Amino acid sequence: xxxxxxxxxxxxxxxxxxxxxxxxxxxxxxxxxxxxxxxxxxxxxxxxxxxxxxxxxxxxxxxxxxxxxxxxxxxxxxxxxxxxxxxxxxxxxxxxxxxxxxxxxxxxxxxxxxxxxxxxxxxxxxxxxxxxxxxxxxxxxxxxxxxxxxxxxxxxxxxxxxxxxxxxxxxxxxxxxxxxxxxxxxxxxxxxxxxxxxxxxxxxxxxxxxxxxxxxxxxxxxxxxxxxxxxxxxxxxxxxxxxxxxxxxxxxxxxxxxxxx
Amino acid sequence: xxxxxxxxxxxxxxxxxxxxxxxxxxxxxxxxxxxxxxxxxxxxxxxxxxxxxxxxxxxxxxxxxxxxxxxxxxxxxxxxxxxxxxxxxxxxxxxxxxxxxxxxxxxxxxxxxxxxxxxxxxxxxxxxxxxxxxxxxxxxxxxxxxxxxxxxxxxxxxxxxxxxxxxxxxxxxxxxxxxxxxxxxxxxxxxxxxxxxxxxxxxxxxxxxxxxxxxxxxxxxxxxxxxxxxxxxxxxxxxxxxxxxxxxxxxxxxxxxxxxxxxxxxxxxxxxxxxxxxxxxxxxxxxxxxxxxxxxxxxxxxxxxxxxxxxxxxxxxxxxxxxxxxxxxxxxxxxxxx
Amino acid sequence: xxxxxxxxxxxxxxxxxxxxxxxxxxxxxxxxxxxxxxxxxxxxxxxxxxxxxxxxxxxxxxxxxxxxxxxxxxxxxxxxxxxxxxxxxxxxxxxxxxxxxxxxxxxxxxxxxxxxxxxxxxxxxxxxxxxxxxxxxxxxxxxxxxxxxxxxxxxxxxxxxxxxxxxxxxxxxxxxxxxxxxxxxxxxxxxxxxxxxxxxxxxxxxxxxxxxxxxxxxxxxxxxxxxxxxxxxxxxxxxxxxxxxxxxxxxxxxxxxxxxxxxxxxxxxxxxxxxxxxxxxxxxxxxxxxxxxxxxxxxxxxxxxxxxxxxxxxxxxxxxx
Numbered sequence: 067x068x069x070x071x072x073x074x075x076x077x078x079x080x081x082x083x084x085x086x087x088x089x090x091x092x093x094x095x096x097x098x099x100x101x102x103x104x105x106x107x108x109x110x111x112x113x114x115x116x117x118x119x120x121x122x123x124x125x126x127x128x129x130x131x132x133x134x135x136x137x138x139x140x141x142x143x144x145x146x147x148x149x150x151x152x153x154x155x156x157x158x159x160x161x162x163x164x165x166x167x168x169x170x171x172x173x174x175x176x177x178x179x180x181x182x183x184x185x186x187x188x189x190x191x192x193x194x195x196x197x198x199x200x201x202x203x204x205x206x207x208x209x210x211x212x213x214x215x216x217x218x219x220x221x222x223x224x225x226x227x228x229x230x231x232x233x234x235x236x237x238x239x240x241x242x243x244x245x246x247x248x249x250x251x252x253x254x255x256x257x258x259x260x261x262x263x264x265x266x267x268x269x270x271x272x273x274x275x276x277x278x279x280x281x282x283x284x285x286x287x288x289x290x291x292x293x294x295x296x297x298x299x300x301x302x303x304x305x306x307x308x309x310x311x312x313x314x315x316x317x318x319x320x321x322x323x324x325x326x327x
Numbered sequence: 328x329x330x331x332x333x334x335x336x337x338x339x340x341x342x343x344x345x346x347x348x349x350x351x352x353x354x355x356x357x358x359x360x361x362x363x364x365x366x367x368x369x370x371x372x373x374x375x376x377x378x379x380x381x382x383x384x385x386x387x388x389x390x391x392x393x394x395x396x397x398x399x400x401x402x403x404x405x406x407x408x409x410x411x412x413x414x415x416x417x418x419x420x421x422x423x424x425x426x427x428x429x430x431x432x433x434x435x436x437x438x439x440x441x442x443x444x445x446x447x448x449x450x451x452x453x454x455x456x457x458x459x460x461x462x463x464x465x466x467x468x469x470x471x472x473x474x475x476x477x478x479x480x481x482x483x484x485x486x487x488x489x490x491x492x493x494x495x496x497x498x499x500x501x502x503x504x505x506x507x508x509x510x511x512x513x514x515x516x517x518x519x520x521x522x523x524x525x526x527x528x529x530x531x532x533x534x535x536x537x538x539x540x541x542x543x544x545x546x547x548x549x550x551x552x553x554x555x556x557x558x559x560x561x562x563x564x565x566x567x568x569x570x571x572x573x574x575x576x577x578x579x580x581x582x583x584x585x586x587x588x589x590x591x592x593x594x595x596x597x598x599x600x601x602x603x604x605x606x607x608x609x610x611x612x613x614x615x616x617x618x619x620x621x622x623x624x625x626x627x628x629x630x631x632x633x634x635x636x637x638x639x640x641x642x643x644x645x646x647x648x649x650x651x652x653x654x655x656x657x658x659x660x661x662x663x664x665x
Numbered sequence: 666x667x668x669x670x671x672x673x674x675x676x677x678x679x680x681x682x683x684x685x686x687x688x689x690x691x692x693x694x695x696x697x698x699x700x701x702x703x704x705x706x707x708x709x710x711x712x713x714x715x716x717x718x719x720x721x722x723x724x725x726x727x728x729x730x731x732x733x734x735x736x737x738x739x740x741x742x743x744x745x746x747x748x749x750x751x752x753x754x755x756x757x758x759x760x761x762x763x764x765x766x767x768x769x770x771x772x773x774x775x776x777x778x779x780x781x782x783x784x785x786x787x788x789x790x791x792x793x794x795x796x797x798x799x800x801x802x803x804x805x806x807x808x809x810x811x812x813x814x815x816x817x818x819x820x821x822x823x824x825x826x827x828x829x830x831x832x833x834x835x836x837x838x839x840x841x842x843x844x845x846x847x848x849x850x851x852x853x854x855x856x857x858x859x860x861x862x863x864x865x866x867x868x869x870x871x872x873x874x875x876x877x878x879x880x881x882x883x884x885x886x887x888x889x890x891x892x893x894x895x896x897x898x899x900x901x902x903x904x905x906x907x908x909x910x911x912x913x914x915x916x917x918x919x920x921x922x923x924x925x926x927x928x929x930x931x932x933x934x935x936x937x938x939x940x941x942x943x944x945x946x947x948x949x950x951x952x953x954x955x956x957x958x959x960x961x962x963x964x965x966x967x968x969x970x971x972x973x974x975x976x977x978x979x980x981x982x983x984x985x986x
Contacts, residue, residue, distance in 0.1 A: 068445035070400045070582075071408055109403040110580045112570040114598060133598045265601075292597050294568055298441030301565030301587065302594060306535050307621040312441050326538045327595075327603040327613075359885050361877050363775035363782050363809075363828065369882065387882070396881060397835045554840055555880040569839065571859040585860075586838045586881070 069297055072107055072150035078125055080145055083211045086132040087176070088141065089119060092149065094126040100183025101158030101288055101316045104128060105296050107150045111139040115293035117180035117315070118154065119212075126154075129179040129211065155296035156315050159184050159260065159286065167258040168251055169195045172242050172271050173202045174263025178211055180288045180315065181262045185219060192222035196256060199224040199249070203242040203267075206231050242267065246274035254279060262288045272319060285319035329515030330505045332492045337376040343504055344419060345374075348455075351392040352421035353385035354378050370420075379421055381487040384465040386640060388561030389422040390433060393450040399583045400446070400568070413446075418454040421485070424519055425468070425632040427456055428475035429561035435626045436564040455498065460486040460518030467635030469525040469648050475632040477519045484517035525635070527648045529619045530655040537616070539664065540657035542650075543608035549643050550607035554588030556614070556637035556647065562630045565589060589614055615650055668733055675800060677761035678736060679727075688729045689714075689739050692752055692761060692797075695771040695789030695807070696724030702746050709742050723768040723804075736760075751790060753797045763798035765943070771807040772815035774826070781809030782826030782873055783890045788917060795921050801931050802943050804899075805924065811851075811872045811893070818908040821946050822924055823895035827871025827914065829887040829971065830864065836883035837861045843875035843884055850874050871914070891971065894920055896978060897947040906947075906982020911962075914971040923962045930961035947980070 079091035098118055106128060107113035114136040120127030132141045140149065159181065169188060173181055188195045200223055204210045207229065216225055226245055228238045242263070251257050257280060261271045268287055275285055291303040293311045303310035305325040308317075317325070332340065341350060352373045359367040368380050369387040401408045422430075437447035458481040461468075470476040482498035493515045496502040557563040565587040572580035587594060590610050595603040604610050622630035637647040670680050678687040691706065706726055710718050715730025731739060740760030747754055747761070755762040769792050772778070774785030785807045792805055807824040808815035817823030839860040847855040847862075854868035855875060862875070871891055876884040891914045898908030912919070927946065934949050934957075935942075950958045955977045968974070 067442070068410060069442055070445065071410070107570070107582075109408075109582065110570050110572040110578075112582075113568060131598065133600075137598065290597055291603070292595055295566075295584075297444070299436060299444055299564065300567065300584070301436075301589065302567070304617070304621075306616070307624040309440065324535060326535045327609075356882075356885075358888055359882065361879065361882070362779050363826075363873070363886060363890075364784065367882055367885075395835070396838060396883075553842060553878075553880050554838075558838065558880050567839070569860050588838070588840065588880075591840050 069152070070295075072105070072113075072152045074148045075151045077143060077145050077147050077149060081127075081214075083129070083213065084208055087129065087209075087211055088132075089127045089129045089212075090140070090143075090149070091120075091125050091127050092151065093124060094151070095124055096154075098126055098154040099158035099160070100187070101180045102154040102156050103180075103293060103296070103311075103315065104151045104153035104155070105293070106130070106136070106140065107152070108136060108139045108143075109150065112136045113152070113294075114140075115155075115296065115311075117288070118158070119179040119182045120186060121183050127182075129176070129182075131176055152296060155293070156311050157313060159288075159316050161187055163286070164188070164258045164260075165194050166256070167195055168253070168256050169198045170249060170257065170259045171198070171200045171202075172246065172259065172261045172263070172275075173200070174242055174267040174271075175204055175209065176211065177263030177267070177288070177290075178202055181260050182212060182215070184260065185223060186215070189219040189222050196252070197224070198222065199226070201226045201228070201242045201245045203228045203230065203263075205229065207234050207237065241270075243270045243274050246271060246278070249278060251278075257284055258286070259284055260286045260288075282319045282323060287317055287319060287322055289315045289317065289322070289325075291315070328496050328502050328505075329513045330494045330496070331511040331513045331515070332494060332505075334376060334490055334492075336508060336510050337492045339508060340504060341374070341376060348417045348419045349392075349414065350419045350421075351389065352379040353389075355380045355383075376492065379459075379487075381459060384423075384468075384634070384636070384639065386636065387559050388429065388634070388636060389420050389426050390429070390561050390563075392418060392420050393454055394433060394437075394447060394564065394586075397583055397585045398446060399581050402579070402581045405578045413449055416453070418450065419457060419482075420454060421457045421459055423459055423461060423634070424478045425470040425473070425475040425634045426561050427458055427478040427481060428473075428632045429634070430456070431480075431628070432562040432622070432626075432630045432632065433564055435622070435628075435630075439626065455482040457481065457483040457485055458517065460484060461520050462486070462518045464520045464523040465635070467525060467638040467646075467648065468520075468523045469527050469633040469635060471520065471523050471633075472525075472527040473629060473631060473633035476521070476523075484515075486515075486518045523633075525648050527633070527651040528655060529629070529651060530658050532658055533620050533654055534658075535616060535620070536661050537654060537657050538609070538612050539661045541660065542653045542657040543606075543612045546608040546611040546645065546650075547606045549645055550590065550611060551643055552590050552592055552607050552610065553642065554591040555640045555642065556645075557588035557590055558586060559636040559640045561634055561636070562618070562632060563588070565594075589617075611645075611650065615647065615654075618647075619651055619654075666733065673733075673736070675762075675764055676736070676740070676759075677764040678731075681729075685733050687731050687733055687736065688719075688727050689731055689736075689743070690721065690761075690764065690768075691726040691728070691743065691746060692768045692793075693725050693750060694752075694769045694793035695774075695786040697771075697786040697789070698750055702749050705742060705745050709739055712742075713739050721768070724770045725768040751794065753794065755798065761798070763800035765800035766796055766798075766803045767805075769793050769796075769805045769807070770815060770820075772809050774807070774809040778809055779877060780812060780873065782828045782871070782886075783809060783892070785809050785815075785826070788824070791917070792921060792924065796924060796928070799928055801928055801935075802945060803924070803927070803931075811870045817898075818895050819898045819900060820895075820908060821897055821899070822920075822927075823893075823898060823908045824920060825893040825895065827891040827893055828873045828876070829871060829889075829891060829914070830869070830873065830875050831885050831887055832862070832864065833883050833885070834861060836881045838881055838883070840880060842878040842880060846874040846878035889969070890917070891915065891969075892917065892920055894923065897950060897980065899945055899947050901945065903948075903986045904982050904984050906980050909978045909980055910975050911978055912968065912975070913973040914969065916969050916972075919966045919968050919972070922966045926962050926964050926966070927958075930958060933961070 775781030895908035
């Protein structure tokens with residue numbers, strides 16, 4: 067089987083978050099878990115790895131930031147047109163790991179995308195977790211993603227939205243890391259945490275979580291690396307002996323802490 | 328079974344294969360080197376035995392025969408993708424003992440890590456190997472240290488002895504050709520080296536904490552990130568995919584993959600411009616640790632086969648083997664800091 | 666003392682500021698010689714000169730402080746050097762038969778230098794054989810590549826090595842090294858198109874930086890060697906100027922022929938009334954016009970198809986008169 071050949075998928079809907087960040091709802095029937103990714107392509111322009119930001123019947127959501135040749139071209143597409151996909155690739159978040167846990171999710175910027183499926187799931191099935199808290203940070207008011215989702219999550223999820231800078235004065239400000247020391251756990255042993263975001267943010271957030279006395283195995287994270295083939299061949303995403311596209315992008319911190327880029 | 332062929336018989340043998348096989352061997356490209364009036368020895372299809380370069384190490388390895396530098400994955404139009412037709416011919420590759428061990432390293436990535444690679448598998452399955460013996464080690468070789476100075480998994484072995492070719496065959500179809508040609512049978516022992524001028528020592532306690540050592544810092548300024556060490560390496564497998572279109576307005580194009588190098592700028596760039604391993608010393612560490620540790624952690628054998636081509640071709644005279652030999656003290660250095 | 670200074674000068678000796686004292690010039694084509702000739706040079710300097718040696722600006726030796734009377738002995742001692750360096754000679758033991766056509770200088774070239782596009786020594790020796798002992802005032806200089814370390818453009822004939830880069834697209838890995846090298850170190854004749862370099866041949870100066878930079882031998886050198894011939898650069902009091910491009914992508918054969926043709930041209934048009942009967946070629950061409958020179962220079966020259974001839978050629982430089 068030639069796994070380099072993409073399949074065609076129709077754009078079912080486009081949700082605009084910011085000027086440069088849209089969610090493309092793509093037709094897809096198949097098993098997929100939050101945190102996995104697809105290689106999205108437009109022939110002539112190339113491929114880009116995009117993590118799954120939502121899963122529903124007959125579709126997957128791909129939240130795409132317009133930052134390069136391929137994604138620029140994707141943004142030129144409309145509902146009803148097609149994109150080409152390969153995937154899903156990698157290991158996503160296993161929901162079982164978080165069931166019946168006090169779940170804390172700390173996300174920075176587009177880092178919310180790969181973990182959004184987890185939030186969606188527990189927001190819709192609040193009885194499956196002991197509690198859910200989301201701390202999410204963006205740069206400024208114009209950078210906020212998934213605004214509508216956050217409004218609907220608020221019924222069942224404790225959402226803290228914080229911005230690096232807020233000239234409007236409507237939002238909380240500060241980095242996500244500064245909200246971590248005040249987290250309260252009912253039973254520390256039943257806590258599970260997910261940290262996703264830029265490398266520096268993840269590093270400091272994990273440091274704060276460990277200071278609270280959490281064990282390394284209670285921390286999960288997702289790595290953004292250059293996933294080019296998605297098949298464990300091209301080498302670009304490798305760290306130590308891990309091909310992030312195969313064994314990641316989601317890792318438990320026990321494994322991730324030893325990864326040296 | 329051993330045979331001794333003269334030049335003419337060797338050519339007759341090669342001729343008999345041409346219908347079924349593409350024959351790749353190291354060949355001297357006269358004036359084909361980077362510098363004026365220098366030659367380059369690299370792989371190409373050969374017609375006659377005297378084209379095979381026995382006396383010098385090839386600058387580039389055999390790998391381009393089964394892992395083309397640039398390989399079209401498929402052609403596309405607006406709606407259709409078509410994969411390129413691949414030759415149905417078998418492939419016969421002349422290579423050294425160390426190189427045959429390198430084939431195993433390539434196989435691990437392309438056939439074992441994740442799903443088998445469609446394109447590699449097709450070429451690889453069609454390939455048979457002729458091992459060219461080494462009667463002396465070349466400069467920068469350290470095959471004995473890497474335990475790759477001898478190999479078994481070949482169809483033919485060949486040693487050139489002035490104007491004679493001494494061959495052993497493990498492949499019945501080839502043996503039959505020799506017998507039909509009534510060439511001289513003889514008790515031939517394939518040549519291999521038992522020692523190199525260079526030996527390397529991979530510390531038994533080596534782990535990735537060595538990345539914190541100061542040993543990598545000197546390469547920040549010495550290395551120019553040209554990637555030659557990767558491109559000449561018989562075990563480097565990385566590639567990058569590209570989409571190209573044949574004309575500005577055309578709807579027709581192709582997706583291809585080309586060799587990539589973890590030493591060259593841009594290798595780790597992700598959308599938005601962030602890159603990992605900006606310093607060349609850390610790229611050196613990433614490469615070396617893959618070759619002598621991280622690959623082994625997954626596949627149980629070292630990736631590096633000690634051919635020394637990286638050292639042969641480094642324009643800045645950086646020695647890979649010498650870097651390996653610094654790992655022991657580097658491990659002690661990081662141990663004392665922890 | 667009765668000395669024919671015209672003959673003395675033609676014999677490669679100098680009339681110095683000290684009466685009765687000369688200096689001997691030794692031709693070293695391409696600035697290349699076997700070290701075994703150094704003892705003979707030392708011996709002349711010690712026995713007949715003042716024991717010092719000047720390395721000339723054109724890569725020869727000048728042995729100073731030699732009395733006029735010792736010229737015959739010096740010429741005898743020069744014989745081994747003249748023979749060893751393959752200098753054309755008219756009469757044995759009589760030293761150099763001419764001096765007007767200056768020593769042919771050259772950079773070290775591709776025998777040593779990674780940038781060199783040809784063997785400058787070999788070509789210098791070939792030219793020496795072809796032009797010497799012509800006594801007309803010609804300066805010829807060879808340089809391995811467009812870096813022009815030899816300052817070929819300050820000579821009547823500057824020969825600059827070139828190669829036509831050959832590109833094998835299927836060996837290209839899009840590393841960008843060639844484009845970067847060409848942009849930063851050369852003329853920017855390469856730009857990336859569809860991830861691969863596209864060459865502007867008109868802009869390319871044939872320096873080979875792309876080839877040296879290429880890690881996969883996607884770029885290689887042309888089997889044939891090419892040269893740029895620059896014309897009529899000069900120093901001097903009136904109008905010092907750099908030589909201008911005459912032919913790009915020329916071959917060795919044509920260059921030899923053009924230089925020999927120029928001797929015919931100069932013999933035809935030289936102003937014999939000029940001081941010492943000497944006139945730089947450039948001033949003659951200034952007088953006859955470039956078109957006349959070009960006709961003479963290219964007579965029976967068969968340039969390769971790749972060659973580009975620039976015509977007319979205009980010079981600039983500094984004007985003091």
